[in-house]
Amino acid sequence: DQQVKQNSPSLSVQEGRISILNCDYTNSMFDYFLWYKKYPAEGPTFLISISSIKDKNEDGRFTVFLNKSAKHLSLHIVPSQPGDSAVYFCAATRGGSNYKLTFGKGTLLTVNP
Amino acid sequence: ETGVTQSPTHLIKTRGQQVTLRCSSQSGHNTVSWYQQALGQGPQFIFQYYREEENGRGNFPPRFSGLQFPNYSSELNVNALELDDSALYLCASSLRPAQLRNSPLHFGNGTRLTVT
Numbered sequence: 681d682q683q684v685k686q687n688s689p690s691l692s693v694q695e696g697r698i699s700i701l702n703c704d705y706t707n708s709m710f711d712y713f714l715w716y717k718k719y720p721a722e723g724p725t726f727l728i729s730i731s732s733i734k735d736k737n738e739d740g741r742f743t744v745f746l747n748k749s750a751k752h753l754s755l756h757i758v759p760s761q762p763g764d765s766a767v768y769f770c771a772a773t774r775g776g777s778n779y780k781l782t783f784g785k786g787t788l789l790t791v792n793p
Numbered sequence: 794e795t796g797v798t799q800s801p802t803h804l805i806k807t808r809g810q811q812v813t814l815r816c817s818s819q820s821g822h823n824t825v826s827w828y829q830q831a832l833g834q835g836p837q838f839i840f841q842y843y844r845e846e847e848n849g850r851g852n853f854p855p856r857f858s859g860l861q862f863p864n865y866s867s868e869l870n871v872n873a874l875e876l877d878d879s880a881l882y883l884c885a886s887s888l889r890p891a892q893l894r895n896s897p898l899h900f901g902n903g904t905r906l907t908v909t
Contacts, residue, residue, distance in 0.1 A: 684835070714897075723797070723883055723900030724836065769835050779826075779849055781898065783835030 683707045684772050686784035694792055699757040701787050703770030706751065710772035714781065715744060715755050718767045727768075728755070760791045795820045797886050797901035805907045806874050814869040814904045816884030824848070825867040826898065827859060828883040836883055842867055843889060871906075879908045 685704045693699045703713075711732040716724035730737040730744045730753065737744050743756045757764055770784040798817045806812050818825050824843045828836035838851035842861035856872040865886070871878055881903040888896040 686835075716900075721902065723885075723902045725900070726897045729897075771835075779841055780838045780851065781828075781836075783828075783837070785833065785835045 681706075682784075683710075684770055684782050684784040686768075686770055686787050688787050689785070690788040690790070692790045692792060693760050695762055696759045699755075699760045699764065699789055699791065701755040701757075701768050701770075701789065703753045703755075703784055704751055705753075705772050707772070707774075707782075708751070709774050710782070711775065712773050712777075713744070713746060713753050714771045714773075715742075716769045716771060716783075717764075718769060718786070724769060757789075760789075762791050762793050765789060765791050797822075797884055797899050799882075799884050799901040799904050801904060802902070803905045803907075805909065808874055808876060808908055810874050811870065811872045812874060812906060814871075814882050814884075814906070816867045816869070816886075816901060818865045818867070818884075818886030819899050821888070822886035822899070823865050823889055824887045825861055825865065826885045826887070827867070827869050828885065828900075829853075830881040830883060830903070831877075832880070839869070874908045876908050879906060881905050 714729040715727040717727050718724045728739050728742045746753045767786040769786045771781040800815045826841040827839040830836045840850040841848045845861045858870045860868045883903045885898040885900045
């Protein structure tokens, strides 16, 4: 039973355009959500997070939106750059704790020059 | 600041054998978590160690076991290896079990285990 779902295995966008990566979750106990970026041969790197008490969090070119009623979150990258090409994982946890993150399968983003 | 380091980077074992993977936590971090990432999947939580004791476990059988040492480094041991154990094993360190906004997980580059 997959509690965090990323239904798009891959996404390709042009440099300078917006990238939108989507994530759905089924466990209503999740209240803290994170996005990690992973390059080949490296470990996941924390990108941005959001608490369930918010519906939006921004950090530079990255914005995460949370729709609690739909159990859906999305990561927007504007403008997209070739260096953003990586696998993006959505993750969720309960109580905002760093104990036991539940990850989605990831979305491979390719930004074309 | 020294990041999370894992060894070895790659390992090939035969079904039925035992394996030990090692992790040195980031400087100042006292909690270590282990994750398994199978091909095409996201990382799955195996367990977390704090103060040299297991602080919670995911859905993995007892043949997956761990240790944490006084210097906060950690080992993951897998006995009776099965073909499905082939995966990337990731170690992540953080400060004491805490709120993510104050202590995000820092991952190492992982150990790629292949079981033949």
